[in-house]
Amino acid sequence: MLKLHTYFRSSAAFRVRIALNLKQLDYTAVPVHLLRDGGEQHQPAYMQLNPSALLPTLEDGTLVIAQSLAILEYLDETYPLPPLMPVDAPGRARVRALALSIACDIHPLNNLRVLRYLKTDLDIGEERRNEWYRHWVKIGFITLERLLAGAPATAAFCHGAAPTLADCCLVPQVLNAQRMNCPLHDYPVLMRIHETCMGLDAFSRAAPDRQPDAQ
Amino acid sequence: MLKLHTYFRSSAAFRVRIALNLKQLDYTAVPVHLLRDGGEQHQPAYMQLNPSALLPTLEDGTLVIAQSLAILEYLDETYPLPPLMPVDAPGRARVRALALSIACDIHPLNNLRVLRYLKTDLDIGEERRNEWYRHWVKIGFITLERLLAGAPATAAFCHGAAPTLADCCLVPQVLNAQRMNCPLHDYPVLMRIHETCMGLDAFSRAAPDRQPDAQ
Numbered sequence: 001m002l003k004l005h006t007y008f009r010s011s012a013a014f015r016v017r018i019a020l021n022l023k024q025l026d027y028t029a030v031p032v033h034l035l036r037d038g039g040e041q042h043q044p045a046y047m048q049l050n051p052s053a054l055l056p057t058l059e060d061g062t063l064v065i066a067q068s069l070a071i072l073e074y075l076d077e078t079y080p081l082p083p084l085m086p087v088d089a090p091g092r093a094r095v096r097a098l099a100l101s102i103a104c105d106i107h108p109l110n111n112l113r114v115l116r117y118l119k120t121d122l123d124i125g126e127e128r129r130n131e132w133y134r135h136w137v138k139i140g141f142i143t144l145e146r147l148l149a150g151a152p153a154t155a156a157f158c159h160g161a162a163p164t165l166a167d168c169c170l171v172p173q174v175l176n177a178q179r180m181n182c183p184l185h186d187y188p189v190l191m192r193i194h195e196t197c198m199g200l201d202a203f204s205r206a207a208p209d210r211q212p213d214a215q
Numbered sequence: 216m217l218k219l220h221t222y223f224r225s226s227a228a229f230r231v232r233i234a235l236n237l238k239q240l241d242y243t244a245v246p247v248h249l250l251r252d253g254g255e256q257h258q259p260a261y262m263q264l265n266p267s268a269l270l271p272t273l274e275d276g277t278l279v280i281a282q283s284l285a286i287l288e289y290l291d292e293t294y295p296l297p298p299l300m301p302v303d304a305p306g307r308a309r310v311r312a313l314a315l316s317i318a319c320d321i322h323p324l325n326n327l328r329v330l331r332y333l334k335t336d337l338d339i340g341e342e343r344r345n346e347w348y349r350h351w352v353k354i355g356f357i358t359l360e361r362l363l364a365g366a367p368a369t370a371a372f373c374h375g376a377a378p379t380l381a382d383c384c385l386v387p388q389v390l391n392a393q394r395m396n397c398p399l400h401d402y403p404v405l406m407r408i409h410e411t412c413m414g415l416d417a418f419s420r421a422a423p424d425r426q427p428d429a430q
Binding site: 051052053054063065066067069070071073074077078090092093094097100101103104105107108109114117121122124128131132135142143147 | 266267268269278280281282284285286288289292293304305307308309311312315316318319320322323324329332336337339343346347350357358361362
């Protein structure tokens with residue numbers, strides 16, 4: 001029995017929703033509203049489960065797992081079909097490096113708690129906050145485009161002919177960038193892969209606007 | 216033939232140096248000075264290898280791998296002894312979640328390029344920059360202490376009786392925090408594990424002040 005603590009706009013939760021759909025795993029979505037009542041992620045019941053007060057958290061029976069990439073790897077080890085990782089160590093390293101380029105180098109700088117710190121503690125104003133956001137997306141997407149465009153392993157998806165962990169991370173980050181009006185014309189390979197992914201039901205059904213808690 | 220592009224103070228490179236030492240793998244250290252000449256990581260030869268302009272990069276023969284956690288997983292898959300990951304999926308998920316709590320939730324907010332953006336683009340002054348630094352360490356270490364202190368799997372190390380990927384990430388983050396004078400008395404389990412690690416040659420020999428490029 002899988003239970004995902006999620007918020008429709010959390011791009012880390014979005015990564016896991018994609019993987020669950022790709023593997024055709026049924027799960028119960030438990031919405032954690034990041035903005036309501038000072039943020040439901042700070043409530044004791046959730047903090048007990050995940051002391052980081054971040055999303056997502058996966059429960060698989062009595063097992064509780066935090067961190068979206070740890071959850072993705074767990075799902076791939078425990079529910080192996082279809083695989084979301086290549087079988088060869090070099091391929092696995094490449095997929096992980098692509099995923100981490102997003103999960104470490106872009107997303108942590110632009111998530112809610114950081115934007116809130118920039119607003120409240122540093123009081124830098126909306127325009128400079130948006131510049132901050134777009135800056136890290138730009139730096140990160142330039143890197144990703146180079147990694148993808150130059151590589152023989154890049155195909156319909158980031159690595160080969162089927163989705164991997166890298167695609168699970170890419171799509172939520174592109175949707176975030178679109179929502180923040182980041183210019184995306186300089187990343188043709190990245191955007192081509194994004195469109196291919198969004199053409200699949202497993203990806204589109206995981207999107208923020210398709211979640212029950214988006215209402 | 217292993218080659219590590221490293222900088223003595225890069226805590227992401229430090230993670231990999233620890234793993235290489237634990238596995239007793241010989242490697243050539245190629246220093247990339249992050250501050251000299253506008254940052255050697257921006258020079259074309261390095262950008263060709265790693266377009267993110269971040270450290271570390273590992274070369275294993277003709278294979279090039281970016282992202283410290285991707286490198287750690289690759290080393291563990293390719294040079295399995297001693298293992299740096301548990302064999303069971305729940306244990307692996309826990310180790311990855313601990314490592315990612317550092318690699319995604321603390322370190323990306325406090326690395327050189329971000330501190331530089333805060334200084335140059337946002338011009339927030341040294342005191343507020345230090346507050347920013349200590350804030351993310353504090354939030355992250357409170358989480359880690361709760362994850363470690365409450366868990367039966369925590370032992371001499373973060374997970375069991377031998378070092379794992381989690382310890383490879385923990386030690387560099389604690390050394391950074393010490394260098395920035397972050398208060399650490401509220402994290403007794405975390406600090407106890409840190410001291411245990413630093414008592415091992417593989418960890419202490421990987422420390423910044425023991426690197427040839429620290430001179």
